[in-house]
Amino acid sequence: MRATVGDRIVVASGVVGGAVRDGVVVGCPHDDGSPPYQVRWSDTGEETLVFPGADTLVQHDGGEAERMRPPPSPARALTWDVRVSLVESAGSTTAEAMLTPGPDVGSLRAVGHARKDPEDLQVPVIGDEVAAARALRRLADALLEQAEHDISSQTGHQAHVHP
Template sequence: MRATVGDRIVVASGVVGGAVRDGVVVACEREDGSPPYRVRWSDTGEETLVFPGADTLVRHGDDDQVVEPTPARSVTWQVQLTLLEAAGSTTAEATLVAGPAEHGDVGAIRAVGHARKDPGDVEVPVIGDEVAAGRALRRLADALLGQAEQDISARTGHAAHVHP
């Protein structure tokens, strides 16, 4: 993406139904026109430094040509959480069902978390649910990051570490 002073920047909202913002490039930080850009937003008059993402368009001032970024990629992953509570103990199973990816299918990743109430505490099932679910989801996140490390290592041929 390249821009010059006077070009318009249009940024789509990151949420469904959110506002689209536009502004004018008032300064380019690099001589070659590559990002970042200083933009004056039309809705607030505020100037900010912009590092355009996949949701950003540049409208050139001289020919009204639109330069579009690489199309956004959209997939849906679902997490299913199953809870079983019995005799003051709760077990949660979190399963990530990942949609098909560009280079294969992530498939399903599963993790389990447990919670057990102290014998002297009053039984409040929702607390056991929260603790067991939180532990299962944390383990699921760790497993997903571990899978990403393996995938990066396989593609690059070097050991990878993804910071949580």
């Protein structure tokens, strides 16, 4: 990402439904236009140092017509929740990973197991880690399978998504 003084910075909110901020680059400490940038925000007039991320767009200064153009629509931002529940009993641990993507998409569930070798010391956290990792890996596989199914449904062709 490169910017120069006068360019417009637009930053999508990291929170669903949050405000999109925009401002003008008023300072670039590096001659090559690389970050960070000193930005004056249009909503507060405050100047801050900005290290742009993936949610940031630079609109290069294109004169008055460019400045009059309305800001782009905000980036799509979602939050998906993953909950891992663990049950340990007699040297065996079971983990259930549940993905709740949102109201428009159904939940996905996967289970992972870990069993302690009888010769090993009793360290429950290790069983938790192994069972949770296995459940999360299976959950990731199920999500990729769901994506393949959805792509196939949209395109009419068998899809394969590389893990």
